[in-house]
Amino acid sequence: MRQSVRAAAAISVLALLAAGCGTKSAAGGGGSSSPSPKSGASAFTACMVTDTGGIDDRSFNASSWQGVQQAEGNGITGKYLQSTSPSDYTPNINQFLGQKCGIIVTVGFLMGDATQTAAKGHPSQKFAIVDFTYPKPLKNVDALLFNTVQDGFLGGYLAAGMSKTHKVATFGGQKLPTVTIYMDGFWDGVQYYNAKHHTNVKVLGWNEKTQNGNFTGDFTNQSKGQQLTQTFISEGADIVFPVAGNVGLGAAKAVQQADQSGQNVNMLWVDTDGCVSAPQYCKYFISSVTKGIQTAVKTAVTAAHNGSFKGGNYVGTLTNGGVGLAPFHDFASKVPASLKAELNQVKTGIENGSIKTATKSPV
Amino acid sequence: MTEQGGVGGSAPRASTDPGGTEPGRPPFGKVIIQAIIQGNSVVVTVAAFAAAIVIGGLLIAFTDPVVLHAWSQFTAAPGNAFAQAWDSAAGAYAAMFEGAIINPHTVASALQYNSISAAFQTGSVSAIFDPLSETAVNATPLIFAGLSVALAFRAGLFNIGGTSQFIGGALLATWLGFGVPLPLVLHAIVVLIGAFAGGAAIGWVVGALKAWTGAHEVIVTIMLNYVMIYLLSWLLGTSAMQRPGRADLITPFIDGNAQLPHLAGPSLRINASFLIALAAAAGVWWLLQRSTIGFEFRSVGANPRAARTAGMSVTGSWVLVMTIAGGLAGLAASAVVQGTDHTLTFQSYGTYGIDAITVALLGRARPLGTVLAALLFGALHAGGVAMQGLTQTPVDIVTVIQALIVMFIAAPPLVRAMFRLRGARAAGPEQALAKGWNG
Numbered sequence: 001m002r003q004s005v006r007a008a009a010a011i012s013v014l015a016l017l018a019a020g021c022g023t024k025s026a027a028g029g030g031g032s033s034s035p036s037p038k039s040g041a042s043a044f045t046a047c048m049v050t051d052t053g054g055i056d057d058r059s060f061n062a063s064s065w066q067g068v069q070q071a072e073g074n075g076i077t078g079k080y081l082q083s084t085s086p087s088d089y090t091p092n093i094n095q096f097l098g099q100k101c102g103i104i105v106t107v108g109f110l111m112g113d114a115t116q117t118a119a120k121g122h123p124s125q126k127f128a129i130v131d132f133t134y135p136k137p138l139k140n141v142d143a144l145l146f147n148t149v150q151d152g153f154l155g156g157y158l159a160a161g162m163s164k165t166h167k168v169a170t171f172g173g174q175k176l177p178t179v180t181i182y183m184d185g186f187w188d189g190v191q192y193y194n195a196k197h198h199t200n201v202k203v204l205g206w207n208e209k210t211q212n213g214n215f216t217g218d219f220t221n222q223s224k225g226q227q228l229t230q231t232f233i234s235e236g237a238d239i240v241f242p243v244a245g246n247v248g249l250g251a252a253k254a255v256q257q258a259d260q261s262g263q264n265v266n267m268l269w270v271d272t273d274g275c276v277s278a279p280q281y282c283k284y285f286i287s288s289v290t291k292g293i294q295t296a297v298k299t300a301v302t303a304a305h306n307g308s309f310k311g312g313n314y315v316g317t318l319t320n321g322g323v324g325l326a327p328f329h330d331f332a333s334k335v336p337a338s339l340k341a342e343l344n345q346v347k348t349g350i351e352n353g354s355i356k357t358a359t360k361s362p363v
Numbered sequence: 364m365t366e367q368g369g370v371g372g373s374a375p376r377a378s379t380d381p382g383g384t385e386p387g388r389p390p391f392g393k394v395i396i397q398a399i400i401q402g403n404s405v406v407v408t409v410a411a412f413a414a415a416i417v418i419g420g421l422l423i424a425f426t427d428p429v430v431l432h433a434w435s436q437f438t439a440a441p442g443n444a445f446a447q448a449w450d451s452a453a454g455a456y457a458a459m460f461e462g463a464i465i466n467p468h469t470v471a472s473a474l475q476y477n478s479i480s481a482a483f484q485t486g487s488v489s490a491i492f493d494p495l496s497e498t499a500v501n502a503t504p505l506i507f508a509g510l511s512v513a514l515a516f517r518a519g520l521f522n523i524g525g526t527s528q529f530i531g532g533a534l535l536a537t538w539l540g541f542g543v544p545l546p547l548v549l550h551a552i553v554v555l556i557g558a559f560a561g562g563a564a565i566g567w568v569v570g571a572l573k574a575w576t577g578a579h580e581v582i583v584t585i586m587l588n589y590v591m592i593y594l595l596s597w598l599l600g601t602s603a604m605q606r607p608g609r610a611d612l613i614t615p616f617i618d619g620n621a622q623l624p625h626l627a628g629p630s631l632r633i634n635a636s637f638l639i640a641l642a643a644a645a646g647v648w649w650l651l652q653r654s655t656i657g658f659e660f661r662s663v664g665a666n667p668r669a670a671r672t673a674g675m676s677v678t679g680s681w682v683l684v685m686t687i688a689g690g691l692a693g694l695a696a697s698a699v700v701q702g703t704d705h706t707l708t709f710q711s712y713g714t715y716g717i718d719a720i721t722v723a724l725l726g727r728a729r730p731l732g733t734v735l736a737a738l739l740f741g742a743l744h745a746g747g748v749a750m751q752g753l754t755q756t757p758v759d760i761v762t763v764i765q766a767l768i769v770m771f772i773a774a775p776p777l778v779r780a781m782f783r784l785r786g787a788r789a790a791g792p793e794q795a796l797a798k799g800w801n802g
Contacts, residue, residue: 047752052710081751082758085713087504087699088748090632091497095462095752109611110708135608174709175600177610217593361610 067297152185160193173244225250411771420452462749502741508719524584525716532693535561540617558697566689574678
């Protein structure tokens with residue numbers, strides 16, 4: 001009994017200490033929490049809310065954050081809030097609404113509703129949303145969408161041209177429009193190559209006509225990506241195109257293992273230039289099918305800062321540089337010059353509309 | 364609970380360990396969980412929280428680049444190194460406090476107005492209560508799901524299936540919410556019942572499989588989680604559930620009539636779901652402590668053989684308790700769908716099902732304890748948003764603090780050693796089991 005009395009006393013001392021530091025720091029922390037500008041009147045904060053993938057997802061959250069960081073300087077500072085579930089979207093946006101941010105960047109179509117509500121409730125606050133457009137464009141929201149069926153098409157054409165086994169594979173993280181649009185483009189690109197070269201390169205993992213294919217179920221579980229890629233390789237695919245964020249790293253691991261056991265397997269990375277975001281696997285990346293989230297977010301932030309912010313919908317295409325194939329890096333010498341020339345022709349064809357890139361996902 | 368603490372604290376281990384010789388000894392995992400729930404006093408819980416806060420503070424300080432830079436010049440300015448570390452951790456915790464309990468600045472700005480009505484009209488009064496509202500909103504689904512785990516545990520069952528029961532409730536509730544037009548009040552009640560029924564159906568499957576086939580509820584609930592997650596993804600893509608004009612997996616908004624009303628004006632997110640959660644906790648307390656069914660649940664949980672010998676239906680209790688537990692987890696979905704989000708996506712289940720286990724453990728599988736633990740986690744989560752928003756401390760630190768609390772709770776010998784506490788704080792009918800692990 002005496003023991004527990006002593007323990008209780010110790011605890012209450014601890015509690016008092018904690019209470020003491022609480023009041024002290026509440027006063028001290030006041031400076032950091034008040035939104036009053038620290039360095040002159042031109043302080044402009046770009047505030048970003050991630051979706052559940054988190055800031056290090058090597059995909060659209062990471063790209064958006066890089067865009068914010070690139071815009072930093074000249075009176076712009078960036079900060080972010082991470083969402084752990086869809087229920088966090090509204091409180092996270094509210095947190096930034098209370099901080100008088102210059103622009104609030106929300107990442108991902110899942111935040112479409114929360115962003116719309118906040119934008120309508122605060123018409124003078126500027127927003128940007130990545131991977132989403134509104135049927136009726138909002139004046140204070142820059143909605144950034146990317147027509148990745150176009151560079152997915154180029155990726156499919158490149159993969160078909162590079163495949164020795166005449167089998168290529170793709171898979172997604174989840175069956176979402178921003179994922180399947182890439183896979184549609186990849187499928188179309190392979191079919192176009194077949195028609196042009198009278199070959200029969202097969203696509204494993206996706207069929208545009210039935211809209212059915214392989215998905216790992218999330219964007220985080222790398223071992224599922226590794227497993228699925230091993231299956232594709234054992235079925236004879238020698239080029240794999242994962243559209244699954246971090247899960248793609250599992251695919252890269254499977255490709256590495258196959259390579260070490262003497263097979264000739266390579267892959268395409270997605271969203272960002274793989275040789276930059278996952279350089280350890282660069283020698284397996286023929287190229288990357290990218291979308292220019294970074295540039296688009298950076299443009300939106302700087303526009304909000306210098307007063308040229310317009311709002312409304314923006315669609316990134318091959319023509320405006322919003323989407324495109326990354327450099328070949330290690331494969332610069334391995335991709336035949338004829339194939340490179342054909343890719344340029346296809347790109348021009350897509351740009352001038354002579355090659356149709358159909359997709360069932362909205363653009 | 365501390366007054367029970369001294370009971371048999373120093374008794375020799377062998378003489379108080381009948382579990383070791385009993386043929387029907389429960390599995391090791393159950394013994395550990397029993398020990399966690401029965402063997403920890405409030406003092407240990409508070410001490411674990413304090414230890415987690417201190418370690419969390421060290422983590423905050425020493426992942427901050429400013430602090431690391433100050434420490435790299437420790438020999439030149441040792442005072443500055445300590446000051447920077449203190450400022451970093453204290454600033455983060457202060458922001459957390461402001462986001463979870465009360466922010467002095469909102470009070471100050473409300474006091475600037477001459478009249479109370481002016482302060483109300485500008486919304487500065489509601490701004491004062493925003494942190495508490497956020498804490499309650501974040502706690503609500505955890506109260507429901509935590510009660511679900513706690514109730515099942517009192518009958519001796521591990522409910523790892525909060526996720527699947529949440530999804531079951533969410534699917535039925537959302538469908539009733541947007542698909543069935545009903546008048547005000549009635550619609551909200553029907554959707555609420557739907558959330559309970561959807562979760563209860565999944566819980567019933569678990570209980571029935573255990574009662575009739577002997578399938579272990581841990582395996583069944585974990586597997587059902589996967590089944591329900593994929594069912595959710597598939598259903599949200601069908602024309603019956605998918606919002607027209609959207610290609611991603613999201614349902615239409617539920618009717619305004621089906622939404623639960625805000626309790627303190629539209630600018631605060633706190634809604635009637637919080638009151639329903641408190642009522643549910645009271646209901647679970649009554650069920651366990653005052654009803655015959657609850658007595659049977661507890662008897663089955665304490666010793667199924669004795670309960671059977673006493674003429675109780677063990678299998679019947681399993682089915683019933685899992686059905687009610689599933690319904691409670693389904694109500695967590697109501698808190699999200701009817702209370703805050705008003706729509707359902709393929710990620711809406713979040714981590715409530717897993718967090719609920721932690722909440723129930725921290726709350727020692729008692730209704731009041733579960734409510735308090737859920738409020739603590741709600742406050743940590745609400746505070747985490749402010750902490751990251753103001754000081755850019757990664758919100759993951761909140762998860763780390765939660766994990767540390769649970770780790771310290773789950774390792775009472777470690778905490779006792781750290782704080783010089785002695786003896787098992789076991790009490791109640793499960794005392795022998797608790798001793799079996801605790802010594």
